[in-house]
Amino acid sequence: MLRIFAALLLAAGTPPAAHAPLDLLAGQDWSHFAGATQTADGVQIRPLDRWIVATEGQRSQPNPPVNLLGPRLVVNGTFQVDATMSGSGYLQLYGSPPIIYDEWRQEPPSVRVGVIDGKLDVAVWNGKADKPVQAKKFGSGLSGDVAVRVKRSGSTFEFSAGGRQLGTLADPGVFSSGHVWFGADGAWKLKSLTATGATGIRKAPEWKQKTVSGSLRSRAEALPRKVGVGSALAVAPLVADDQYRATAGEQFNLITPENDMKPQFVQPTRGVFAFEEADAIVDFARANNIAVHAHTLVWFEALPTWMRSASDKKTVMTDHIKAVAGHFKGRVTEWDVVNEPMNEDNSDGLEHNLWYQAMGADYIAQAFRAARAVDPSAVLYLNEYGAEAEGPRWKALYALVKKLKQDGVPIDGVGLQSHEYEAGDRVPAETFRKHVRALADLGLKVRVSEMDVVTSDQALQAKQFGERLAVCRQESNCTGFTSWGFTDRYGSTATTNRYPALPGNALPWTSSITPKKAHTAMVDALRNGS
Structure with missing residues (x-):
């Protein structure tokens, strides 16, 4: 009997010894981590100095990166993470990834350790505030390769460096999710990273998702004239939320990165690019045969502060276009080249933003020409809000794009955002159709680019979504329909x-990612023959 039992153990494979350290560097993916370079002897971290910038242009929250596609620990009970850190910077352990809502980063529970000025600098976030609830410095004289340990034991974090325990802080339940995600910031090298007491490592999810009959994308692709039906997507839930990822893959044939291609994210410091989060969204799209509408190259918001203060605005703008459009060349189908340039209160109908102040109205034409030179095959759009309705904003937009066409500027289309935040934003379907046709007469494509409808009345919401999509489906120059997110769980409103x-409450799926009446109305709008 003992021989049989031993043979069964051999056949099944001997389980690892209890609490055997898990190596989080060897064989793991750190190549998709913004600001990091994987080397033979560890991971080199470079400072991004990346911030969330408020609408007014000032820095509001630091936005250090998280290794979303790298190793994620599965934990329960006591465990410890050991790192060898060389240089000055931080290693941050998150219970879940941060979620970006345009001008706000929802800070999740986390614990951060760093070697700063010879001391161990620690901080703890509880997931209930932007700033840490505890912060303390321990020890002194730390230099060179420093062995740092974070141990969770019961409701306490124990911090060690150089083989000595230096202090403790209370654990407010940072890892109640059962997972540990890793982030880093500063200028330093991570030479080793192991975990003891963790139950396993989860790697990045498979991008390829199942398709289903009767979905929005299957109906759109079955039409005699294929129409893009899509959503803006955010990278953190795309990686961390299985239901979000599955729904995005099965329902849409067109996606727009909601924030991850905006200048403050991809070029936080002049000449320093962080494409990794946007690359992840593009890779997801390509794995599922989804077209990417890229957003956005030139805007006066979501800019890093260095862009605002630079004296050579023309060079900044054209260099940014060359670098960003060049990076994604061949992998994205369309670009929002210029976003929201209109202001009907000015005599020329234009927003007198920092680009306008530097170059005049010609910045728009220069941006389009620069984008065309970099990626000749991409379809180039101007994207604007509030121009769906009749009135001076629409007239100013029409006059602008008409002149751009007359001047030979390589503009291919106009995105009409279609945000409906209040009753006054509701636009009759036939008004929208009239504008689509007016732009068709100029030889321009049109897309519904950012639709959301803020209301608790699901029937009204369904009517607005359904009618707008139906017009787009019926007008031959309307190429795509995109909602600004698809679930209220992560919606920008x-x-x-x-x-x-x-x-x-503005999107076609609830916060539990179940379809609303708006989804049904959109499916109906895509029925062949409707």
Whole structure:
């Protein structure tokens, strides 16, 4: 009997010894981590100095990167993480990835350790505030290769460096999710990273998702004239939320990165690019045969502060276009080249933003020409809000794009955002159709680019979504329909700057990612023959 039992153990494979350290560098993916370079002797971290920038242009929150596609620990009970750190910077352990809501980063529970000025600098976030609830410095004289340990034992974090325990802080339940994600910032090298007591390592999810009959994408692709039906997507839930990822893959044939291609994310410091999060969204799209509408190259918001203060604005703008459009060349189908250039209150109908102040109205034409030179095959759009309705904003937009066409500027289309935040934003379907046709007469494509409808009345919401998509389907120059997110769980109309964020009600799926009446109306709008 003993021989049989031993043979069964051999056949099954001997389990690892209890609490055997898990190596989080060897064979793991750190190549998709913004600001990091994987080397033969570890991971080199470079400072991105990346921030969330408020609408007014000032820095509001630091936005250090998280290794979303790298190793994620599965933990329960006591465990410890050991790192060898060389240089000055931080290693941050998150219970979940941060969620970005335009001008706000929802800070999840985390614990951060760093070697700063010879001391062990530690901080703990509880997931209920932007700033840490505990912060302390321990020890002194730390230099060179420093062995740092973070141990969770019961409700306490124990911090060690150089083989000595230096202090403790209370654990407010940072890893109650059962996972540990890794982030880093600063200028230093991570020479080793192991975990003891963890139950396993989860790697990045498979991008390829199942397709289903009767979905929005299957109906759109079955039409005699294929129409893009899509959503804006955010990278953190795309990686961390299985239901979000599955729904995005099965429902859409067109996606727009909601934030991850905006200048403050991809070029936080002049000449320093961080494409990894945007690359992840593009890779997901390509794995599922989804077209990418890229957003956005030139805007006066979501800019890193260095862009605002630079004296050579023309060079900044054209260099940014060359670098960003060049990076994604061949992998994205369309670009929002210039975003929201209109202001009907000015005599020329244009927003007199920092680009306008540097170059005049010609910055728009220069941006389009630069984008065309970099990626001749991409379809180039101007994207604007509030121009769906009749009135001076529409007239100013029409006059602008008409002149751009007359001047030979390589503009291919106009995105009409279609945000409906209040009753006054509702636009009759036939008004929208009239504008689509007016742009068709100029030889321009049109897309519904950012639709959301803020209302608790699901029937009204369904009517607005369904009618807008039906017009787009019926007008031959309307190439795509995109909602600004698809689930209220992560929608940009959430009430933010509070914990937790209060979900909005503007999108076709609820915060539990179940379809609303708006989804049914969109499916109906795509029925062949409707």
